[in-house]
Amino acid sequence: MSRKRDRLQVIYDILSAINERDGKIKPTHILYRSNLSHQMMEEYLTELLAKELITQNVTKQGKTYSLTQKGFDYLNKYKLIIDFVDSFGLD
Amino acid sequence: MAHIYLVPGWFVGYDIALELAFAIITIIVSLYAFKIYRLSGQSQSRLFGLSFLFISISYVIQSLLNFAIMEQLEENISRAIALNNVALLNFIGIFIHIIFFMSALITLSYMTLRVRSAKVFSLLCAITFLALFFSTNKLTMYYVLASLMLIYICIHYLGNYWNNRQTKALLVFIGFVFLLFGTIHFIFSVNQAFYYFLGHALELIAYIFILINLILVVKK
Numbered sequence: 471m472s473r474k475r476d477r478l479q480v481i482y483d484i485l486s487a488i489n490e491r492d493g494k495i496k497p498t499h500i501l502y503r504s505n506l507s508h509q510m511m512e513e514y515l516t517e518l519l520a521k522e523l524i525t526q527n528v529t530k531q532g533k534t535y536s537l538t539q540k541g542f543d544y545l546n547k548y549k550l551i552i553d554f555v556d557s558f559g560l561d
Numbered sequence: 562m563a564h565i566y567l568v569p570g571w572f573v574g575y576d577i578a579l580e581l582a583f584a585i586i587t588i589i590v591s592l593y594a595f596k597i598y599r600l601s602g603q604s605q606s607r608l609f610g611l612s613f614l615f616i617s618i619s620y621v622i623q624s625l626l627n628f629a630i631m632e633q634l635e636e637n638i639s640r641a642i643a644l645n646n647v648a649l650l651n652f653i654g655i656f657i658h659i660i661f662f663m664s665a666l667i668t669l670s671y672m673t674l675r676v677r678s679a680k681v682f683s684l685l686c687a688i689t690f691l692a693l694f695f696s697t698n699k700l701t702m703y704y705v706l707a708s709l710m711l712i713y714i715c716i717h718y719l720g721n722y723w724n725n726r727q728t729k730a731l732l733v734f735i736g737f738v739f740l741l742f743g744t745i746h747f748i749f750s751v752n753q754a755f756y757y758f759l760g761h762a763l764e765l766i767a768y769i770f771i772l773i774n775l776i777l778v779v780k781k
Contacts, residue, residue, distance in 0.1 A: 478601065478603070481601075517602075520602075521602035523602070540600070543600055544600050544601060547600050549781065550597070550600075550778065550779070550781075551597055551600055551601050551603075553729065553778040553781060554593065554594070554597045554606070554778050555597065555601075555603065555605070555606070556721075556725050556727060556729070556730060557725075557727060557729035557730050557732070557774050557777075557778055558594070558609060558733055558774075559717055559718050559720075559721035559733065560597075560603065560606055560609055560672070561605070561721075
């Protein structure tokens with residue numbers, strides 16, 4: 471499995487975790503579900519926020535993350551993305 | 562200097578239709594690549610989409626100018642001024658096609674290098690366009706450079722097939738190999754009419770392979 475495939479898979483895992491929690495999740499749950507180091511998770515969350523796949527909600531209880539429409543689209547089209555990336559050598 | 566293609570008489574008109582077909586196939590691939598980029602934010606997809614957009618533009622321009630040449634020849638075949646116009650249109654068409662097609666291959670080669678560096682990209686552009694600009698036989702130089710880049714691109718796609726072992730990856734590899742064959746033979750035969758047809762035929766096979774892969778990806 472290529473490195474990029476892993477990266478796309480990790481993004482899928484994070485977005486799936488958020489989706490399974492009714493679209494809202496705390497960072498600790500993401501850490502648990504994605505099996506990443508804290509630093510790596512922070513990097514991924516920063517990237518996902520920048521790409522507008524998720525949004526961050528800051529409350530008194532702490533930070534939570536939810537999916538954007540783009541995040542839902544990523545989950546729905548994940549197979550298409552992987553097939554396109556793999557066959558056209560974009561990893 | 563060799564700045565012309567010799568076109569078989571029976572092939573005039575068909576070449577324009579084929580070039581338009583190549584433009585349509587490549588723009589569809591480009592749009593899908595941009596769609597994947599929008600969904601995933603993956604920069605490789607954006608570069609791939611950009612390179613196929615350049616290829617599409619190169620064929621649109623080539624087909625439009627070939628159409629204009631055909632019109633000139635049909636309307637004013639006996640006039641010397643028409644022949645001058647044809648030569649000028651031919652010259653413009655070839656060079657705009659070369660600029661866009663080379664831009665596409667540079668972008669595609671840069672993508673396969675898997676580096677993120679504006680310096681590397683600008684170096685590829687500078688070497689390619691300076692070599693073309695200072696070459697006495699620009700068309701032959703174009704085919705040499707394009708073939709060289711396509712060899713590296715084919716090696717990338719062979720590696721991609723080797724790693725994935727998927728039919729779809731094989732289709733794309735074969736597609737680029739045909740594109741390489743359609744380019745490399747021109748180095749030795751730029752002024753022979755039959756090879757103009759052969760080049761288009763090989764390109765057609767190449768783009769059909771790429772289109773079949775796209776259909777398989779989208780239909781799944």
